[in-house]
Amino acid sequence: MTEPVFKQIAIIGAGLIGASIARAAMEYGVAESVSLYDADADVRRRAEAIGLGDVADTLAAAARTADCVFLCVPVGALSDVAAETVPAMKAGAILTDVGSVKGQASSALAAADDGRVHIIPGHPIAGTEQSGPEAGFASLFRNAWHILTPREGGDEAYAEAVSQLEAFWRGLGAKVETMDAARHDRVLAITSHLPHLIAFNIVSTAFDMETVEQGEVVKYSAGGFRDFTRIAASDPVMWRDVFLTNKDAVLECLGRFSEDLAALQRAIRWGDGDTLFKEFSRARSIRKAIIDAGQDSGAVNFGRNQAADAPEGDGDETD
């Protein structure tokens, strides 16, 4: 059993992430008690029914005695929720969040800062396509990265608070990394936000084809489509807020994606098999690097001219 990092934590927003933090904190003994609040009375009732923690009737009641408060709400709601939370918190406590866009989240939390609490934005690179308190589970963060974006130039007490929050997330099994908010948002735009947008989009496209019945799309989805539908099942409110608040980085990635796709489209139209083979070989070598790296290494490099070195296929089918 780990020594508890916090006596009491408060979870504001009992969705997938909030519920998972609550479950993990108790199961791994990283907090002694968990208080919860959700703006939705039905969610509060369900959270109570499944024993997620001490469900409070008001946000202030949940936050009042907590050593660390986790705001687990969509990025678009952070400003209002932080403004309501900070005045209720005790002096010296930590306020953090789990929002996917750290530029926006940092601004929202900083705007609520009254100088009495330690504000340390964060983002767990973990999740499922499920939503709601029932979707939470203790092992969600194990071996996942958790990124903190603390402010620069904090005093000793702030540095201590950051260490405590790091210890908490490590206690949940996460690997903790610190970076600045802008860098976080650039990295996540390409590794998470663009992939989700593409997945949402292809699912819509598939279901608008008049030449193929929707039932057929469902029936034969194992050919590759199904993987996209899983990502596209993620929470629509959360993702709307992600794209509205990380606009510039996402549009930059999207522009490049469309350019690259146009080049593949042209190769298909003109029967340019060499270009297709080169690009596909390169993509395959990148996958190999991800497996080899165990997703831990920074030492990979994929120039365009490396594609030709990729091993030729064995003439098999993929599906």
Add this chain to the structure above:
Amino acid sequence: MTEPVFKQIAIIGAGLIGASIARAAMEYGVAESVSLYDADADVRRRAEAIGLGDVADTLAAAARTADCVFLCVPVGALSDVAAETVPAMKAGAILTDVGSVKGQASSALAAADDGRVHIIPGHPIAGTEQSGPEAGFASLFRNAWHILTPREGGDEAYAEAVSQLEAFWRGLGAKVETMDAARHDRVLAITSHLPHLIAFNIVSTAFDMETVEQGEVVKYSAGGFRDFTRIAASDPVMWRDVFLTNKDAVLECLGRFSEDLAALQRAIRWGDGDTLFKEFSRARSIRKAIIDAGQDSGAVNFGRNQAADAPEGDGDETD
């Protein structure tokens, strides 16, 4: 134990699919013996080493006494391989394939037809991102669809051959469906070919970003990107041939995909949260339909049953 459907089958092309048919046919007792041939001497040697079947030195030797010959080569190689195979086959035997584009495959096989054998093109909607004889495993086709595209107006003997081939695939655990080649190619363009093209493309785009290090893309790939890299690891030769031979249907899907993506891009640029929310909610409801339809059993699933895959859970990577 099933009664064997065929006394002897021949596998031409010992990649993932060919090797899996060989393994499944023996393990489930659907054939009494399996002969194999691959144009690559190294692949033949490896197939022999792992005991896939009776490895022959020539294509003709493998096919000569078989009751059913499976051409498991990329679509682009089918014409040549079929032309070499048919003259070697015994009268009344069945010639089938596993190519992903049935219009092209049907033409290639029909061109080799000498009237002595039964030509029945086919396509298993199953696979992994692995290649080579070692990648094959017996359960690959269990609960997967297998689509046959027999020719119209065959005689009684042809109908009997189709029944036999259906029984064979059912013996491997597959669900068998019959449709015409053009319809198959339209359906697969959206359920399989476009998703693969998108996956290949996003992996390339991600690794060409100057604003994000490649190591960071690898490190934080659990945010959604990793799912795409798995699909993008599929055999480059096979996929080149798919896009070259199902050009019209793929370009039609691609045009619609790009239009739809442009609409999302515009919504992001102009901060139109309502449009984003509506589209994302719709995509989510489609996922629910797929789960409700029982298409997500995971029994035979793109890449999920491969132990060599990256260490990832079933419900990971949403944000």
